[in-house]
Amino acid sequence: MSPPGSSRVVRLSVNGEPRETIVAENETLLEVLRERLRLTGTKHGCELGECGACTVLVDGDQKLSCLLLATEVEGAAIVTVEGLASGPDLHPLQDAFMELGASQCGYCTAGMLMSAKALLDENDEPTEGEIRDALSGNVCRCTGYASIVDAVGVAAARLRGER
Amino acid sequence: MSAGPEAWAGRRLGAGPGGDDEPGAAFRVVGKALPRVDGVQKVTGATIYADDIELPGMLACVLLRSPHPHARIRSVDATAARSLPGVTAVLTSEDLPIRFGPLPISQDEEVLASAKVRYVGDPVAAVAARDEPTARAACKLIEVDYEVLATVGSIEEALEVPVDEPIHGDTEIGNIHRFVALEFGDVDEGFALADHVREDVLFYEGSNHLAMEEHSATAVFAGDQLTLWSSTQAPHNVHRVLSKVLELPMGHVRVVATPHGGGFGGKVDPFAHEVAVAKLAMVTGRPVKCTLTREEVFYNHRGRHPVLMWVRTGATRDGKITAMHFRTALDGGAYASLGVATTHYTGALQTATYAIPAYRFEGARVFTNKATCGPKRGHGVPQPRFGLEIHLDKLADDLAIDPVVLRQQNFVKPYTRTVNGLRITSSGLEEVTEKVVAASAFRRRPRPVGHGQGFAVSAYLCGAGFPMYLNRMPHSEVNLKVDRGGVTVFCGATDIGQGSDTVLATLVAEELGLARGDVRVVTADTGLTPVDLGSYSSRVTFMAGNAAIDAARKMRAILVDAVASRGGQPGAAVRVGDGGIGEVSFEEAVALAEEARGTISTSGSYAPPKGISGRFRGSGVGPSPAFTFTAAVVDLDADPLTGEVRVNKVFVAHDIGRILNPVLVRGQVDGSVYMALGEALMEEQSYRKGLHHHPSVLEYKTPLALDMPAIETILVETIDPEGPYGAKEVGQGPMLPVVPAVVSAIHDALGVWIDEVPVTPDKVLRALDQRAKGGEGRVGPRRFPDIPYPPCTKVSPDAATASL
Structure with missing residues (x-):
C-alpha cells in the first residue's frame, strides 16, 4: 500500500x-x-x-x-x-419532487433522489412502507418526509406508465 | 372589548389584485399549486450552496476551538503554525478586538477569544491555508495555555451565589444574564377571585436545528470592497457586524446569502467564521472559505433554549381564568445571542390565545458553559406553550371540565387587546379548534389502555413588530425593475427553503397580470437588493410580501396610465391581466411607459403599523402585525411494557389568512409537525460536565422517514386585513400545539404525566413504575428554583394598551 x-x-x-x-x-x-x-x-x-x-x-x-x-x-x-436527467428532460423522480414540493431547502434532495432511484430500479411498484424503508438512511429536516414519500410513489406510477 | 376590523386595521391593502376588495376577487397565480421558482435547480443539483463556491486561488480556513467548557487563556502561540508550509495566515484575538452580537444590547462575542473561553467550541484562532488538511494540521501546532475553570453546567448551578468566576462580567447577578419581571392587571386580586388555583413545574429540553447544510462562508476582498457569501438567514445582520468589527463603511461591504440548505433559526446570528474569513481575505488578498464540520455546527448551535417553567393559574369553578403567574428559567449557554428576546418570548404569547385578565411574568436567562442558545423555529414560544397547554389539561381535570371546553371558554376574541398590550386582529382560533376536534373525533375517541389522543392550541407571530436594532426605517423593502428586458424583483429577503422567492414572484405576477415564470427574482444580496431584516419570526411573507405588492401596485399604475394616456381613456377602464394591459400586450405597455418616462422602476416598503403594542419597557417583544392560530390533535399508541410511543396521526388546523401556494404551505405544515415530533419524543442537545453528549447526526436522534405518521392538515382562511392578499404565516405556528398534544395523548393512553420533553421510553416506564408503587405517576422537575427576580414592573391597563 x-x-x-x-x-x-x-x-x-x-x-x-x-x-x-x-x-x-x-x-x-x-x-x-x-x-x-x-x-x-x-x-x-x-x-x-x-x-x-x-x-x-x-x-x-x-x-x-x-x-x-x-x-x-x-x-x-x-x-x-x-x-439523472436526460438533457433538459427531467427524470420522473425529479419532476415529482418538484411538483409535490419534496425539495424545500434542497440540500438532502440529491441523496434522496439517488436512494429513490436505487429503490425504483429494483422494485417498480414499492409500497409506502418500502419507500420509507428505502429512504430511512436519508435525513431531511424540512419536509417531514411526507411529500418525498408521495413523490417517489407518483414517480414509480409514472415510470410504470400509469397516471 | 371587541370592535370590527375597520377600527383595528393598519394599512389596508385590499384582499385582491390591484387593491380590489371583492371577497371573491379572482386570482390568476395566487393559490395555485405551482412548483417553487427554483424547483429545477434544486432537483438537478444545479443550486450553488455556500460550500459549492470555488474561486481561483481560494484558501481554506479552519478555526481552532476550545476543548474546555470554561478556561482562562494565559497565552496563545501560533509561531509553529505560521511557519508550516502551506499556511498563509493565522489570526488570534488581537487581530479582531471588536466585540459583536446580534442585538445592540448583546455585544458580548469575540471573533476569537482573548482572555477566556466559555464553551467547548469557542473559537481561539483562525488559520488560512492552501487546503483544509493543512489548516487543520496548523491548528494542532497552535499552543494555547489554558487555566481550566469550574464548569457551570446547569440552570441550578448558574443560580448559585456567590460566584468565584462568573462566565461574564456584565450580568444582573452572578451568572444570571437577564431578568424580565412584568405584571399586567391586578394578579393578587385575580387569584383572590379564583375558586381553584393550580401550580405546575415543567421542563423543555434544548435542541439543535440540525439543518442539513453545515454553515459555510466565503470572502473576497478586492480594492476596498469586501464581499461575503454565506449561508445566513439574515444577511443584513452579517453586513452590520462585518462593518463594525472590520471597521469598514457599510457601503464597502456586500453580503450575499447563498441558497440555503436549511436554517430553522440556526443561521440568524452572525458568526465568528463569517468575520474570520472576511478578515483573512483582507489580510491575505485571496478568497477564503470556511465550512464548518457537523460537530462544529453543534457547537455553533443557537438552538432551542432549555427552559424550566413554573405556572400558577386561578380559575372559577366553571373554568374561567382569573389570573396567571408564569415563571421561566432559560439555560442560555455561553453567550447572549438573541437570548434577551427569547426570555421575553417565554412570557409574551400566553395571552394571545387565552383572555387572561391579570398576568404576571417573571423570566430569567442564565449563562452556562455550553454552546450558545438562540432562536429556533418558534423562538422561545414552544417551551411555554408546552407548559401552558399541559397545565390547562390538568386544570381541566381538576375542575372536571372537558379540556377543549375549558380552553374555548377563555379564548381571545378577534380584534381585541390582550392584557399585555398585544393587538389581536384576524383570528381563526374558534374555527381551527372546532375543525380539528371534528376531524379527529377527539370527543368520541375510544380510550383503551395504550391508545390516546391529546389536544392543544397555540398562536404565533407574523413577524416581529419591532426590528432587532432601534430604527424607524422599513422592515422590508422591494425594488421592481420593469423594462424591455423583463420584470425583476429585488428584495433583501432570504429564501431558506421555505419558498420566499416563490412568494415574491407570485405576488408581483398577480399584480401585473403575468404568469409567474415572467417574474425574475433577485434576493438576499446587500449590494443589489434593498434591505429586508431577514428570515426569522415568520416575517417574510407578511412583510416582504406587502412590500412587493406595494412596489407592484405602483408599477401597475404606471403601466395602466401609459396605456390609458395613449388611448385617451380613464385608467379605471384599463384591465390588467393575462399578459396584457388594456388593449395592448404587457411588453407594449412597458414600451409606452418607457417612452413616456424613461427608466421605470418602483419601490415598495413595509413597516408594521404603529400601536400594535403597549407602552412599557419590554413591550417590543411579542407584538406582531398579525397572529396565526393553530389547533392540533395527536393520536398515538404508547406501549406500557416498553415505554415506546408510536404516533399514528397528527391533525393540524391552522389559520393561515390566505393560501398563497398550497405546495409551499403543505411543506411548512408537514415540516413543523415533523420538528415538533422530534422535540416531543427524541431531540436533545444535552451535556455532561460541559461536553456535548452526542454532536453527530447518528446519535442526535431525529425522526426518520419510518417514524413519521400521517398528517391531516386543515387550513382556515381568515383573510387578514393587513396581510398580503390576507395571508399570514405558516412556518412556525403549526409546530407549537403538537408538542403538548403528544404529551397530553401519552397521558390519555397510559394515565401518566411526563412533564418534560423529550418524552423518551425510560421516562414513560419510570412514571408507570412509580404509579404501580402507589406514586403519582409523573416524571418531571420536582421544584422550581428560588430565583431573585426583581420586583415586577406593574403595567397599568392604560399603558398596556396605549398606542406607541
Whole structure:
C-alpha cells in the first residue's frame, strides 16, 4: 500500500462519461466528485455516513460517497444527481419532487433522489412502507418526509406508465 | 372589548389584485399549486450552496476551538503554525478586538477569544491555508495555555451565589444574564377571585436545528470592497457586524446569502467564521472559505433554549381564568445571542390565545458553559406553550371540565387587546379548534389502555413588530425593475427553503397580470437588493410580501396610465391581466411607459403599523402585525411494557389568512409537525460536565422517514386585513400545539404525566413504575428554583394598551 497522502490516477465512469483524475489515497469519492470533478450536486451533511446527503449510485447500488475511498471504486460506474436527467428532460423522480414540493431547502434532495432511484430500479411498484424503508438512511429536516414519500410513489406510477 | 376590523386595521391593502376588495376577487397565480421558482435547480443539483463556491486561488480556513467548557487563556502561540508550509495566515484575538452580537444590547462575542473561553467550541484562532488538511494540521501546532475553570453546567448551578468566576462580567447577578419581571392587571386580586388555583413545574429540553447544510462562508476582498457569501438567514445582520468589527463603511461591504440548505433559526446570528474569513481575505488578498464540520455546527448551535417553567393559574369553578403567574428559567449557554428576546418570548404569547385578565411574568436567562442558545423555529414560544397547554389539561381535570371546553371558554376574541398590550386582529382560533376536534373525533375517541389522543392550541407571530436594532426605517423593502428586458424583483429577503422567492414572484405576477415564470427574482444580496431584516419570526411573507405588492401596485399604475394616456381613456377602464394591459400586450405597455418616462422602476416598503403594542419597557417583544392560530390533535399508541410511543396521526388546523401556494404551505405544515415530533419524543442537545453528549447526526436522534405518521392538515382562511392578499404565516405556528398534544395523548393512553420533553421510553416506564408503587405517576422537575427576580414592573391597563 502506498503511504498516506500519496496520489495516483483513478479512472471512473461518472454519469456515463469516462473520467480520469489524480486522487490522494485517502480521498473519498465524495471529495473527488465535488472537489476534483466539480460535480457539486452531491452534498455533505456529516462526512461520517450518518445523514445520507452524499448518496450516489456505484454500479447501480446505493452508496454513501463519503464512506468510500475513490481508489476503492476504480473502474466503477458512478451516477450522481447530475446524471439523472436526460438533457433538459427531467427524470420522473425529479419532476415529482418538484411538483409535490419534496425539495424545500434542497440540500438532502440529491441523496434522496439517488436512494429513490436505487429503490425504483429494483422494485417498480414499492409500497409506502418500502419507500420509507428505502429512504430511512436519508435525513431531511424540512419536509417531514411526507411529500418525498408521495413523490417517489407518483414517480414509480409514472415510470410504470400509469397516471 | 371587541370592535370590527375597520377600527383595528393598519394599512389596508385590499384582499385582491390591484387593491380590489371583492371577497371573491379572482386570482390568476395566487393559490395555485405551482412548483417553487427554483424547483429545477434544486432537483438537478444545479443550486450553488455556500460550500459549492470555488474561486481561483481560494484558501481554506479552519478555526481552532476550545476543548474546555470554561478556561482562562494565559497565552496563545501560533509561531509553529505560521511557519508550516502551506499556511498563509493565522489570526488570534488581537487581530479582531471588536466585540459583536446580534442585538445592540448583546455585544458580548469575540471573533476569537482573548482572555477566556466559555464553551467547548469557542473559537481561539483562525488559520488560512492552501487546503483544509493543512489548516487543520496548523491548528494542532497552535499552543494555547489554558487555566481550566469550574464548569457551570446547569440552570441550578448558574443560580448559585456567590460566584468565584462568573462566565461574564456584565450580568444582573452572578451568572444570571437577564431578568424580565412584568405584571399586567391586578394578579393578587385575580387569584383572590379564583375558586381553584393550580401550580405546575415543567421542563423543555434544548435542541439543535440540525439543518442539513453545515454553515459555510466565503470572502473576497478586492480594492476596498469586501464581499461575503454565506449561508445566513439574515444577511443584513452579517453586513452590520462585518462593518463594525472590520471597521469598514457599510457601503464597502456586500453580503450575499447563498441558497440555503436549511436554517430553522440556526443561521440568524452572525458568526465568528463569517468575520474570520472576511478578515483573512483582507489580510491575505485571496478568497477564503470556511465550512464548518457537523460537530462544529453543534457547537455553533443557537438552538432551542432549555427552559424550566413554573405556572400558577386561578380559575372559577366553571373554568374561567382569573389570573396567571408564569415563571421561566432559560439555560442560555455561553453567550447572549438573541437570548434577551427569547426570555421575553417565554412570557409574551400566553395571552394571545387565552383572555387572561391579570398576568404576571417573571423570566430569567442564565449563562452556562455550553454552546450558545438562540432562536429556533418558534423562538422561545414552544417551551411555554408546552407548559401552558399541559397545565390547562390538568386544570381541566381538576375542575372536571372537558379540556377543549375549558380552553374555548377563555379564548381571545378577534380584534381585541390582550392584557399585555398585544393587538389581536384576524383570528381563526374558534374555527381551527372546532375543525380539528371534528376531524379527529377527539370527543368520541375510544380510550383503551395504550391508545390516546391529546389536544392543544397555540398562536404565533407574523413577524416581529419591532426590528432587532432601534430604527424607524422599513422592515422590508422591494425594488421592481420593469423594462424591455423583463420584470425583476429585488428584495433583501432570504429564501431558506421555505419558498420566499416563490412568494415574491407570485405576488408581483398577480399584480401585473403575468404568469409567474415572467417574474425574475433577485434576493438576499446587500449590494443589489434593498434591505429586508431577514428570515426569522415568520416575517417574510407578511412583510416582504406587502412590500412587493406595494412596489407592484405602483408599477401597475404606471403601466395602466401609459396605456390609458395613449388611448385617451380613464385608467379605471384599463384591465390588467393575462399578459396584457388594456388593449395592448404587457411588453407594449412597458414600451409606452418607457417612452413616456424613461427608466421605470418602483419601490415598495413595509413597516408594521404603529400601536400594535403597549407602552412599557419590554413591550417590543411579542407584538406582531398579525397572529396565526393553530389547533392540533395527536393520536398515538404508547406501549406500557416498553415505554415506546408510536404516533399514528397528527391533525393540524391552522389559520393561515390566505393560501398563497398550497405546495409551499403543505411543506411548512408537514415540516413543523415533523420538528415538533422530534422535540416531543427524541431531540436533545444535552451535556455532561460541559461536553456535548452526542454532536453527530447518528446519535442526535431525529425522526426518520419510518417514524413519521400521517398528517391531516386543515387550513382556515381568515383573510387578514393587513396581510398580503390576507395571508399570514405558516412556518412556525403549526409546530407549537403538537408538542403538548403528544404529551397530553401519552397521558390519555397510559394515565401518566411526563412533564418534560423529550418524552423518551425510560421516562414513560419510570412514571408507570412509580404509579404501580402507589406514586403519582409523573416524571418531571420536582421544584422550581428560588430565583431573585426583581420586583415586577406593574403595567397599568392604560399603558398596556396605549398606542406607541
